[in-house]
Amino acid sequence: xxxxxxxxxxxxxxxxxxxxxxxxxxxxxxxxxxxxxxxxxxxxxxxxxxxxxxxxxxxxxxxxxxxxxxxxxxxxxxxxxxxxxxxxxxxxxxxxxxxxxxxxxxxxxxxxxxxxxxxxxxxxxxxxxxxxxxxxxxxxxxxxxxxxxxxxxxxxxxxxxxxxxxxxxxxxxxxxxxxxxxxxxxxxxxxxxxxxxxxxxxxxxxxxxxxxxxxxxxxxxxxxxxxxxxxxxxxxxxxxxxxxxxxxxxxxxxxxxxxxxxxxxxxxxxxxxxxxxxxxxxxxxxxxxxxxxxxxxxxxxxxxxxxxxxxxxxxxxxxxxxxxxxxxxxxxxxxxxxxxxxxxxxxxxxxxxxxxxxxxxxxxxxxxxxxxxxxxxxxxxxxxxxxxxxxxxxxxxxxxxxxxxxxxxxxxxxxxxxxxxxxxxxxxxxxxxxxxxxxxxxxxxxxxxxxxxxxxxxxxxxxxxxxxxxxxxxxxxxxxxxxxxxxxxxxxxxxxxxxxxxxxxxxxxxxxxxxxxxxxxxxxxxxxxxxxxxxxxxxxxxxxxxxxxxxxxxxxxxxxxxxxxxxxxxxxxxxxxxxxxxxxxx
Numbered sequence: 001x002x003x004x005x006x007x008x009x010x011x012x013x014x015x016x017x018x019x020x021x022x023x024x025x026x027x028x029x030x031x032x033x034x035x036x037x038x039x040x041x042x043x044x045x046x047x048x049x050x051x052x053x054x055x056x057x058x059x060x061x062x063x064x065x066x067x068x069x070x071x072x073x074x075x076x077x078x079x080x081x082x083x084x085x086x087x088x089x090x091x092x093x094x095x096x097x098x099x100x101x102x103x104x105x106x107x108x109x110x111x112x113x114x115x116x117x118x119x120x121x122x123x124x125x126x127x128x129x130x131x132x133x134x135x136x137x138x139x140x141x142x143x144x145x146x147x148x149x150x151x152x153x154x155x156x157x158x159x160x161x162x163x164x165x166x167x168x169x170x171x172x173x174x175x176x177x178x179x180x181x182x183x184x185x186x187x188x189x190x191x192x193x194x195x196x197x198x199x200x201x202x203x204x205x206x207x208x209x210x211x212x213x214x215x216x217x218x219x220x221x222x223x224x225x226x227x228x229x230x231x232x233x234x235x236x237x238x239x240x241x242x243x244x245x246x247x248x249x250x251x252x253x254x255x256x257x258x259x260x261x262x263x264x265x266x267x268x269x270x271x272x273x274x275x276x277x278x279x280x281x282x283x284x285x286x287x288x289x290x291x292x293x294x295x296x297x298x299x300x301x302x303x304x305x306x307x308x309x310x311x312x313x314x315x316x317x318x319x320x321x322x323x324x325x326x327x328x329x330x331x332x333x334x335x336x337x338x339x340x341x342x343x344x345x346x347x348x349x350x351x352x353x354x355x356x357x358x359x360x361x362x363x364x365x366x367x368x369x370x371x372x373x374x375x376x377x378x379x380x381x382x383x384x385x386x387x388x389x390x391x392x393x394x395x396x397x398x399x400x401x402x403x404x405x406x407x408x409x410x411x412x413x414x415x416x417x418x419x420x421x422x423x424x425x426x427x428x429x430x431x432x433x434x435x436x437x438x439x440x441x442x443x444x445x446x447x448x449x450x451x452x453x454x455x456x457x458x459x460x461x462x463x464x465x466x467x468x469x470x471x472x473x474x475x476x477x478x479x480x481x482x483x484x485x486x487x488x489x490x491x492x493x494x495x496x497x498x499x500x501x502x503x504x505x506x507x508x509x510x511x512x513x514x515x516x517x518x519x520x521x522x523x524x525x526x527x528x529x530x531x532x533x534x535x536x537x538x539x540x541x542x543x544x545x546x547x548x549x550x551x552x553x554x555x556x557x558x559x560x561x562x563x564x565x566x567x568x569x570x571x572x573x574x575x576x577x578x579x580x581x582x583x584x585x586x
Contacts, residue, residue, distance in 0.1 A: 010313065014306035022298035030291040037283040045254055045276050046241045052190055053258035053269040056198045059186045060209075060260050060267060067098055067178055068145050068164055074174045075166035079108035083126050084115075091117045100182040102159065105175040111137050114172075136163035136175045147263040150180065150202040152220040157181050158208040160263065181216065183209040196271030203264040205229035231255050232268050244273060312340035320347060328355035387454040388513055390503025395453045396464035396495060396541060397520050398437070399527035400428070400471060401446040403490030412487075420482065421445065427474035435467040440514050448524075450515050453502040461497055461544030468493045468535045469573040476533060476573075490532025496523035497541035525559045526568065535571040542569040 074090055091104045095117070103118035111132025116124040131137055139146030140163035148161035158180040165173045183200065187209040190198040200209035207225045210216050218224040227248040234245040235257045242254045247270065255270040312334050319332035328351045334344040402408075402424070409417045425442065432439055432449055436457060440448040451467065452460035475491040482489060500517035526536040542551055552570035559566055 011306050011310045014309050015302050018302035018305050019298055022301060023295050026291055026294040026298065030287045034284050034287050037287075038280050041277065041280045041283075042241070045271070046256065049192065049196075049242050049254060049256035049269045049271065050258070052192055052196075052198060053256045053267050056186065056190050056200075056269065057258035057260045057267040060183060060200065060265065061262065063100075063183060063186060064147075064160075064162075064178075064260070064262055067101065067176065068162055070094055070098055071104075071162065071164040071174045071176055072166075074104070074106060075164060075171045078168065078170035079114065079172050087115055088117065088125070091115060095119065100178045100180070102177045102179050105131070106172060107131055107137060107175065108172045109170045111173070131175075134175070136161055137165075137173050139163060140165035140173045140175075141169075145262070149204070150206060150208050150263075153179075155220055156217040158202075158206075158216065180208050181213070184211070184213055184216065187211055190269065192269055192271045193275050195275055196269065198267055198269040199228055200260070201225070201228055201232055201266045201268065205232065208265065228268065231270060232257055232266055235268070247272070308336075312336055312344070316340070316344060316347065319344070323347065323351045323354070326358075328352070328358060388504045390501060392499055393453045393456075393502050394460070394498070395500050395502060395515055395519065396451040396460050396497045397500065397515060397523035398449040398451065398464055398468055398471075398493065398495050399446065399524045400449075400468075400475075400491065400493040401444075401527060402475075403492055403532045404488055405445040408487060408489050420487070423478055424475065427478060428471055431467060431470045431474055434470070435463050437464070437467055438513065441512065446527075448520075450502070450513075453500075453515065454513060461541055462548060464495055464497070464541070465535075465537070465545050465549050465571055468495055468537075469571060472533065472535055472573040479532075492527060492530030492532060493535045494523050494526030494528070494530050495535065495537040495541055496520075496526060497538065497544060498522070521561055522559070522566075525561055529557060529559060529568070533573075535573060537569050537571060539567040539569065542567075 071094075074087065074094065077087075087106055091106065094104065095101060102120065103116070105113055106115040108114050111130055111134070113124065113127050113129040113131055116127065136146055136148065144165050144167075146163040148163075150158045150160055153159050160178045160180055161175065162178055163173055163175045165171075187198050187200060188211045192198075197211045199207060199211075202208050205225055205228070206220060207215055207218075207228050210228075215224055227246075231243075231245045231247070231253065232255075235243040235255055242256045244252055244254055247253045252273040253270040254273055254276045255268055257266050257268045259266055315332060315334055319330060322330040330351065331348050332344040334341045408420075412420075421444075424445065425447075428447060429439075435451075436455075438450040438453060438455075440450050442448070449467070451457065451464040457463055472491065472493060479487075479489060479491060496519045498517065498519035500515040500519050502513070502515045504511045504513055506512050522538055526538065530536045536554070537545075545551065550572050552572060554568045554570050556565035557568045558564075559568075
């Protein structure tokens with residue numbers, strides 16, 4: 001459970017970091033693209049509306065000044081007092097050329113009306129009505145071209161009065177009334193998108209041109225013109241971009257205005273924001289969709305990467321815990337081809353080495369049960385325990401035990417007996433290890449040791465004798481201490497040399513190394529015959545150490561289990577081992 005919790009924590013960290021590493025750049029990119037798309041679309045909209053407004057203003061300007069130019073041809077010739085039929089003909093021809101002109105009035109240099117022609121009223125010739133005080137005459141004489149405010153004929157159709165004076169006072173002034181309803185052709189031709197359009201306001205803000213002619217016919221009404229005037233007023237100075245306002249239906253619109261020089265009108269082009277920003281909305285929705293898709297892809301990618309990064313860690317963690325728990329046969333399987341796989345291979349190699357080490361320790365521990373540690377290590381390094389198999393070998397068998405131990409153990413408490421035995425085996429064990437002998441068995445106070453098997457050693461006879469001497473010395477020092485405590489025990493050793501069958505015996509998981517043969521019986525009997533402080537050896541072993549160790553010839557002795565008396569020799573442990581002399585009893 002702890003492993004799982006740690007894995008989930010690391011997995012969540014990797015998942016969060018990887019997801020943010022992909023999602024944040026996507027979000028930033030989406031926001032930046034949306035911002036620049038919005039800015040570009042605003043620039044395009046501002047440019048489009050501005051071009052449409054400027055173009056419409058130019059067309060209306062051309063319409064108005066086209067009429068003034070044609071009127072200028074009527075004031076080229078000076079007036080005389082005689083009626084002039086030619087001027088009437090020219091006026092009628094102008095009616096045909098300029099359908100927007102409703103009426104014309106020609107005044108001489110004194111401001112007297114000499115000709116009046118109309119499409120809807122009666123014509124007047126040489127009425128000589130004095131119109132010198134007419135604002136149109138005064139305005140034309142002062143500025144050559146004069147425009148009146150827009151008036152609504154019968155409260156509906158917008159009309160404009162235009163007066164043009166000749167370049168000389170003698171040619172007089174022409175005054176024309178123009179029906180502005182015909183500007184509808186110009187305005188209605190302007191289309192911005194699907195629903196954008198243009199309209200024209202005069203200087204006070206009354207509607208004089210609109211694609212919906214019914215609105216124009218109601219232009220004199222305040223309620224009709226007010227929404228359009230509000231849009232015009234919302235537009236700032238030229239060059240500041242389009243303005244936003246609300247149309248007659250309450251919808252937000254983007255609007256741009258352009259002035260019409262001369263009559264001081266304003267052309268306004270508007271387009272609903274919903275339509276104008278439709279490309280921006282489309283870009284935004286596409287960006288949101290891409291961002292959502294990218295985010296989902298980032299989440300899946302982050303999940304896959306986090307899983308790929310943490311799964312080997314989880315396998316490594318579980319594997320190392322199993323190996324740490326002693327399951328050295330467990331192997332960590334990671335096939336990523338990267339550092340994780342190399343790390344897993346290192347752990348597997350370590351586990352294999354630990355398994356070998358464990359096997360080595362177990363085998364050493366098993367061998368140490370009856371072999372000296374250095375001998376056990378030697379067998380282990382050889383890697384082959386066939387040396388423990390049964391075979392015939394020349395060995396030296398050593399038996400030893402305490403004298404009077406039975407009575408001693410019966411008289412003392414078990415704890416004290418065990419303490420004595422512990423001290424006893426401690427010193428014997430050090431001696432056996434020192435001389436690299438093989439402990440075969442021990443029972444109570446008795447001990448059996450083998451020299452030259454299972455691992456052969458140099459000069460086994462000398463080594464066995466020296467071991468016996470060391471054992472006797474060590475135990476006698478213990479006995480001296482025991483006797484000070486009132487314990488009356490002794491220690492004897494018997495050694496025999498000869499051929500024996502050596503090898504492992506036992507069953508299943510319980511095996512012991514031992515030796516079988518008459519030499520074993522002889523060593524045991526010599527031990528039984530040895531008194532305290534005695535080391536008895538047979539003649540074969542004596543021959544091997546003769547001249548090398550101090551021998552005491554004890555003569556022939558009748559040994560239990562042997563039909564005839566056999567020669568027995570003693571080893572003095574008090575004499576230096578280099579003495580090498582043979583002493584006969586006597």
